[in-house]
Amino acid sequence: MSDGTDMSGGTGTERAARRDDAVRAAVEQGLLGPGTPLVGLLDVTGIRESAAALRSAFEAVTAPGTPVLHAFAVKASPLVAVVRLLHEAGIGAEVASPGELALARAAGVPAERTVLDSPAKTPDELREALSLGIAVNADNPQELERLDALVKSAPGTSSPLGIRVNPQVGGGSIEALSTATATSKFGVALRDEGAREWVVRAYLDRPWLTRLHAHTGSQGIPLTLMAEGVRETYALAEEINERAGRTQVDTLDIGGGLPVNFASDGTTPTYAEYARLLSETVPGLFDGRYGLVTEFGRSLLAKHGTVVARVEYAKSAGGRPVAVTHAGVQVATRTVYAPGAWPLRIAAYDGKGRPKEGPDVVQDVAGPACFAGDLLAVGRAMPLLEQGDYAAALDTGAYYFAHHYAYNSLARPAVYGFAGGGETGVTFAAVRRAQAVEEIVAEAGREYADSLTGDLLRGRGGAS
Numbered sequence: 001m002s003d004g005t006d007m008s009g010g011t012g013t014e015r016a017a018r019r020d021d022a023v024r025a026a027v028e029q030g031l032l033g034p035g036t037p038l039v040g041l042l043d044v045t046g047i048r049e050s051a052a053a054l055r056s057a058f059e060a061v062t063a064p065g066t067p068v069l070h071a072f073a074v075k076a077s078p079l080v081a082v083v084r085l086l087h088e089a090g091i092g093a094e095v096a097s098p099g100e101l102a103l104a105r106a107a108g109v110p111a112e113r114t115v116l117d118s119p120a121k122t123p124d125e126l127r128e129a130l131s132l133g134i135a136v137n138a139d140n141p142q143e144l145e146r147l148d149a150l151v152k153s154a155p156g157t158s159s160p161l162g163i164r165v166n167p168q169v170g171g172g173s174i175e176a177l178s179t180a181t182a183t184s185k186f187g188v189a190l191r192d193e194g195a196r197e198w199v200v201r202a203y204l205d206r207p208w209l210t211r212l213h214a215h216t217g218s219q220g221i222p223l224t225l226m227a228e229g230v231r232e233t234y235a236l237a238e239e240i241n242e243r244a245g246r247t248q249v250d251t252l253d254i255g256g257g258l259p260v261n262f263a264s265d266g267t268t269p270t271y272a273e274y275a276r277l278l279s280e281t282v283p284g285l286f287d288g289r290y291g292l293v294t295e296f297g298r299s300l301l302a303k304h305g306t307v308v309a310r311v312e313y314a315k316s317a318g319g320r321p322v323a324v325t326h327a328g329v330q331v332a333t334r335t336v337y338a339p340g341a342w343p344l345r346i347a348a349y350d351g352k353g354r355p356k357e358g359p360d361v362v363q364d365v366a367g368p369a370c371f372a373g374d375l376l377a378v379g380r381a382m383p384l385l386e387q388g389d390y391a392a393a394l395d396t397g398a399y400y401f402a403h404h405y406a407y408n409s410l411a412r413p414a415v416y417g418f419a420g421g422g423e424t425g426v427t428f429a430a431v432r433r434a435q436a437v438e439e440i441v442a443e444a445g446r447e448y449a450d451s452l453t454g455d456l457l458r459g460r461g462g463a464s
């Protein structure tokens with residue numbers, strides 16, 4: 001789909017119009033300017049539309065009454081207000097660290113709508129999850145042993161428990177996000193010798209294991225491969241249930257991973273397309289015998305975020321114009337370090353926040369960090385960015401400006417959600433305030449300023 005109708009949440013053109021309104025309003029309302037040259041903006045209308053599209057896509061293919069929990073992968077946008085917005089839109093939380101769990105709880109997501117999935121859970125984390133009643137997917141045999149001990153010492157936990165498997169169906173175009181390769185670190189590698197039988201036995205020996213989990217990968221994984229991973233997982237659930245002689249596995253957690261189109265404003269693929277493909281590839285999964293959990297992250301947020309940065313200087317080097325902006329590696333880490341895998345569209349706005357007109361000029365868009373590779377775009381043809389203009393990195397609502405990287409001690413920017421627009425005007429709400437310089441110094445250990453130069457050298461050190 002180009003820029004036309006978007007089956008999963010409004011048209012891309014409407015979203016682009018909302019974004020343009022928001023950038024202009026951010027400048028007019030003083031959220032952006034010479035003193036605040038960097039901000040993250042979130043389109044609340046768009047996020048709600050994506051949540052609704054996800055829910056209706058699966059409602060359309062599941063048997064009536066099937067329990068379905070869509071758990072937002074908090075790692076995609078670890079912001080309390082975002083997790084609460086999604087919670088109110090009927091979406092739970094998938095968490096993968098104590099921080100993400102605390103954040104989901106702060107957002108008000110109840111335990112029964114939370115899933116814990118991290119690959120390196122400590123005994124304390126597992127104990128806490130079970131005492132809260134949060135669903136846990138064990139990553140490996142050693143973690144299962146820890147669950148054994150916890151279940152024995154505190155029987156009757158309400159946590160649904162399962163095992164994560166790696167269906168080893170292969171990778172996609174981004175190696176770092178391919179979780180179902182032969183040697184991936186995640187889950188029990190199902191095709192390794194003896195592994196499948198080990199998993200089946202693990203269930204037969206533990207009647208309290210009722211879920212099965214796989215996440216076949218994220219951005220760059222073809223939809224057909226994702227569906228293949230789900231099919232393999234379903235086949236394993238069927239085998240366990242047949243050998244158990246009952247419906248022991250009652251819920252499949254099929255992970256997230258729907259890829260996002262970073263090349264235009266259109267939403268492709270849509271949740272509806274993926275749900276349809278799944279229902280064709282694995283019809284038995286949707287006939288009402290299994291509950292479902294999904295864990296989408298990027299596809300719920302990416303298209304609804306924009307990082308906007310002021311052009312501090314416009315210069316030229318080797319005949320090429322370079323716009324030096326305030327957005328670089330600290331807010332677009334993946335793009336800066338792996339530009340081939342993570343290209344971003346850049347939109348040009350003038351000093352009043354209006355879309356810039358003018359002929360395309362090939363230019364670089366640089367960030368503020370002190371290394372040559374700190375570039376958001378290289379050799380990009382777009383209207384010439386000049387001093388005082390704004391450069392917007394589009395589709396950055398997931399895994400970008402909410403994931404600050406502290407290079408050069410650059411401050412975390414403020415994040416605002418926006419709604420409204422047109423004649424009624426755009427309204428902003430703070431989601432996260434900008435980090436103050438004093439906070440940077442405190443986090444850099446100000447209270448320990450003397451720790452390496454005082455008593456330690458005189459033999460009277462002692463960590464406290």
Ligand SMILES: Cc1ncc(COP(=O)(O)O)c(C=O)c1O
Nearest residue numbers: 073215218256257295296297298
């Ligand atoms: C277990 C698990 N579930 C869900 C996700 C979310 O994936 P995505 O943001 O691509 O939907 C991830 C991403 O790393 C993951 O590891």
